[in-house]
Amino acid sequence: MSSRIFTRLVLLLLFGWAFSHTAMAAGTAPNFSLPTQAGTLALTDLKGKVVYLDFWASWCPPCRKSFPWMNEMERRYSRQGLTVVAVNLDKDHELADKFLNEVPAEFTVAFDPRGTVAESYHVPGMPSSFIIDRNGKIQAIHIGFREEDSADLEASLRSALSR
Amino acid sequence: MRTLVAMIIACSALLLSGCADVKPWDRDLLAQKKMQLVPAPVDNALDEHVYFSKEAASGGQGVGGGGCGCN
Amino acid sequence: MQLEGPSCVRAALTAASCGLLGIASPSVIASAAGDATQADTALLYYAEHDGRVKVSEATARLEQPLGDGETVTVTPTVDVITGASPTGATMSDKPQTFTTTDTTPAYTLPLKSFSDRRYAITVDWQQPLDRLTRSVLGASASTEKDYNSLGASATLMRDFNNKLTTLSAGISGSLDSVEPAGGIVPQGLTPLASAYAVASAAPTGYFDYEYEDLSRPHIEDALTTPVAASTALVHAITTASGAVITTGNGGTSTSIVNGSIARQTKNKESVDGMIGLTQVVNRRTLMQLNYSLGVSSGYLTDPYKIISMINGTTGETVDYRTELRPDSRLRQSIYWKAVYHLNEDVIHFSYRYFWDDWGIRSNTVDLHYHFVLGDDFYVEPQFRYYTQSAADFYHHSLVDVAVLPRFASADYRLAEMKSTSYGLKLALAIGKDSEVSARVTYMKQTGNSHPANAIGVQRTLDLYPGLDAVIAQLGYSFTF
Numbered sequence: 122m123s124s125r126i127f128t129r130l131v132l133l134l135l136f137g138w139a140f141s142h143t144a145m146a147a148g149t150a151p152n153f154s155l156p157t158q159a160g161t162l163a164l165t166d167l168k169g170k171v172v173y174l175d176f177w178a179s180w181c182p183p184c185r186k187s188f189p190w191m192n193e194m195e196r197r198y199s200r201q202g203l204t205v206v207a208v209n210l211d212k213d214h215e216l217a218d219k220f221l222n223e224v225p226a227e228f229t230v231a232f233d234p235r236g237t238v239a240e241s242y243h244v245p246g247m248p249s250s251f252i253i254d255r256n257g258k259i260q261a262i263h264i265g266f267r268e269e270d271s272a273d274l275e276a277s278l279r280s281a282l283s284r
Numbered sequence: 285m286r287t288l289v290a291m292i293i294a295c296s297a298l299l300l301s302g303c304a305d306v307k308p309w310d311r312d313l314l315a316q317k318k319m320q321l322v323p324a325p326v327d328n329a330l331d332e333h334v335y336f337s338k339e340a341a342s343g344g345q346g347v348g349g350g351g352c353g354c355n
Numbered sequence: 356m357q358l359e360g361p362s363c364v365r366a367a368l369t370a371a372s373c374g375l376l377g378i379a380s381p382s383v384i385a386s387a388a389g390d391a392t393q394a395d396t397a398l399l400y401y402a403e404h405d406g407r408v409k410v411s412e413a414t415a416r417l418e419q420p421l422g423d424g425e426t427v428t429v430t431p432t433v434d435v436i437t438g439a440s441p442t443g444a445t446m447s448d449k450p451q452t453f454t455t456t457d458t459t460p461a462y463t464l465p466l467k468s469f470s471d472r473r474y475a476i477t478v479d480w481q482q483p484l485d486r487l488t489r490s491v492l493g494a495s496a497s498t499e500k501d502y503n504s505l506g507a508s509a510t511l512m513r514d515f516n517n518k519l520t521t522l523s524a525g526i527s528g529s530l531d532s533v534e535p536a537g538g539i540v541p542q543g544l545t546p547l548a549s550a551y552a553v554a555s556a557a558p559t560g561y562f563d564y565e566y567e568d569l570s571r572p573h574i575e576d577a578l579t580t581p582v583a584a585s586t587a588l589v590h591a592i593t594t595a596s597g598a599v600i601t602t603g604n605g606g607t608s609t610s611i612v613n614g615s616i617a618r619q620t621k622n623k624e625s626v627d628g629m630i631g632l633t634q635v636v637n638r639r640t641l642m643q644l645n646y647s648l649g650v651s652s653g654y655l656t657d658p659y660k661i662i663s664m665i666n667g668t669t670g671e672t673v674d675y676r677t678e679l680r681p682d683s684r685l686r687q688s689i690y691w692k693a694v695y696h697l698n699e700d701v702i703h704f705s706y707r708y709f710w711d712d713w714g715i716r717s718n719t720v721d722l723h724y725h726f727v728l729g730d731d732f733y734v735e736p737q738f739r740y741y742t743q744s745a746a747d748f749y750h751h752s753l754v755d756v757a758v759l760p761r762f763a764s765a766d767y768r769l770a771e772m773k774s775t776s777y778g779l780k781l782a783l784a785i786g787k788d789s790e791v792s793a794r795v796t797y798m799k800q801t802g803n804s805h806p807a808n809a810i811g812v813q814r815t816l817d818l819y820p821g822l823d824a825v826i827a828q829l830g831y832s833f834t835f
Contacts, residue, residue: 176309178309178312180311180312180315180316180352181315181352181354182352182354183354183355184354210309211312212312236307236309236310239307239308239309240307244307244308244309245308245517246308246353246354246355246517246518247308247309247311247352247353247354247355248354248355249308264355264486265354265355265486266355267423267424268422268423269423303519303634303635303636303637304636304637304638305517305519306519306635306637306638308517308518310638311635311638313638313639313696314635314638314641314696316696316701318701318725318727318733319641319694319696319701320694321633321641321643321692321694323703323725324395324830325395325416326395326396326397326414326416326830327397327780327794327828327830329414329416329430330397330399330412330414330828334401334798334824334826335741335774338768338774338798338800338822338824339717339741339743339768339772339774340711340713340715340717340743340746340768340769341686341688341707341709341715341717341719341741341743342686342709343627343629343647343649343686343688344645344647344688344689344690344707344709345645345690345692345705353514353517353518353519353635355486355518
């Protein structure tokens with residue numbers, strides 16, 4: 122009896138592992154329509170701009186680190202057509218507001234408490250960012266935020282802006 | 285002894301397989317301090333010290349895992 | 356912390372050198388802005404009943420992020436230990452005298468007083484190797500009057516399955532040395548009258564000696580000051596029959612060779628390994644399963660503990676011998692932990708099964724309920740239940756003329772026993788990054804007071820008086 126249970130458990134295990142990932146491949150960025158602090162925003166509204174789409178939450182420490190950098194990017198490149206959109210995934214809006222009071226954002230913040238947009242982008246980790254070019258195609262996906270990577274990220278942004 | 289080994293493998297398999305696929309943005313609860321494996325490391329170290337000074341067994345606790353899974 | 360006479364592993368029993376593996380994991384959550392140092396400080400007071408061990412301890416855990424997931428954690432600790440602990444001799448229906456100034460009354464557990472201070476520090480360095488892998492390197496050191504320890508550890512952690520699964524593997528090693536107060540490591544399982552005899556010639560074989568230059572000043576006890584060769588140090592023990600046994604060799608209890616005092620040192624080495632699996636089961640549940648294996652070798656005996664020799668017919672104490680434990684120990688354990696988030700509250704539950712080649716089998720159940728009572732306040736009742744079987748060589752006493760076992764110890768911590776702890780923690784958050792907390796725990800150990808093999812008068816004695824202790828802790832955490 123125990124060896125049958127064991128085999129079933131092993132099969133369940135393999136089954137579980139097989140289904141653990143569905144990654145987002147580079148391609149057209151899925152459209153979305155989300156509330157922001159200033160009305161509703163759809164991705165299609167941003168056609169012609171390079172979008173740095175970031176997914177964050179108040180409980181994510183690297184997210185806290187990424188905000189000053191995103192502010193800097195918005196300041197430096199918005200004239201060249203960059204729009205930073207940070208999609209908040211907190212289930213409790215109050216937590217997001219508290220965070221924004223402590224770490225102000227100079228860029229657009231959108232709210233996706235149910236995670237539907239995160240799901241459509243198959244967000245692989247917290248935080249994750251997608252560089253979407255002027256034609257609405259995903260050029261790069263970056264998982265996490267580490268200060269040592271910010272130079273590379275900025276280089277990818279500049280390359281997307283130059284096209 | 286063999287039952288023990290079978291139990292360990294079964295528990296590991298159970299842990300890995302009977303698990304929901306938790307999305308990265310659904311780890312809000314796991315990110316909280318009270319949800320860590322060792323939420324109060326100083327309390328834990330003090331306790332472990334008392335108990336292994338007064339008992340024959342010791343150790344066993346682990347490190348790492350869980351949490352917000354942030355990158 | 357030595358809760359039992361000097362020496363952290365006074366319980367030369369345990370080897371995890373005060374637990375290097377698995378204790379010092381840097382926190383996953385950076386509660387404040389990424390660069391602030393997180394400090395967790397605590398004051399602890401531990402007190403056993405009946406004038407036994409009392410410990411005051413102060414510790415601080417300082418965690419400093421170094422950027423991009425790299426962290427260094429330093430934890431210094433100071434303990435002051437006073438009081439008295441059981442010698443291993445059983446109580447008798449007659450008074451027992453172990454030192455010229457101190458008699459243990461009838462029906463009282465013989466205790467030995469001590470006082471010591473222990474200083475310890477651990478340092479851990481956590482380093483991310485890539486997005487999914489981390490390593491932690493640790494080092495520790497501790498020192499007290501008669502015990503020193505040095506340890507190092509390395510742990511590797513790797514995430515799988517979108518970080519829902521973490522595999523960890525760690526290894527640690529430690530080198531400890533015991534230098535008993537009085538300068539002599541006694542011969543094991545030897546009657547006290549001859550156990551402390553010291554050769555005055557250059558030592559060979561079993562004992563390791565360390566010579567100290569008499570011209571350098573000492574802090575310790577009277578025995579370390581130069582003594583004239585003719586000064587006698589005598590322990591007179593009055594047994595039930597009225598006979599007086601004199602320990603020491605009638606001359607000096609320390610040997611002076613070439614103008615230096617010989618102080619014996621014994622060493623002990625341990626290596627421990629651990630593999631662990633952590634799994635996020637669902638949004639509210641986290642589990643961990645670990646397997647640990649440890650090997651200790653060297654001097655594992657407690658140099659201060661003795662065992663009563665009793666008359667095989669009457670059960671009266673007629674002599675005492677030093678204890679002796681094997682010089683190796685293989686330990687294993689399986690540990691399972693589950694953390695579950697209710698609406699607001701969190702339950703922490705763990706179970707550990709431990710077994711070793713000394714015949715000890717133990718079960719530990721631990722339960723904490725984190726009760727959220729407001730945005731800033733929580734209360735946490737804690738419960739722990741522990742059982743262990745006796746070591747193969749545990750004896751509450753030995754029959755005097757019977758064949759001696761190869762190893763024997765009457766240390767109550769190797770006996771069959773149960774321990775129950777009830778605790779309560781209260782914590783209040785102050786501002787965004789600080790917390791003040793208070794915790795009180797009541798621990799009670801019980802064992803077999805009337806074992807079946809008690810002989811004669813022993814049937815009227817409590818051969819396992821047990822232990823009651825209260826632990827009080829104050830904590831303050833903050834960032835700076």
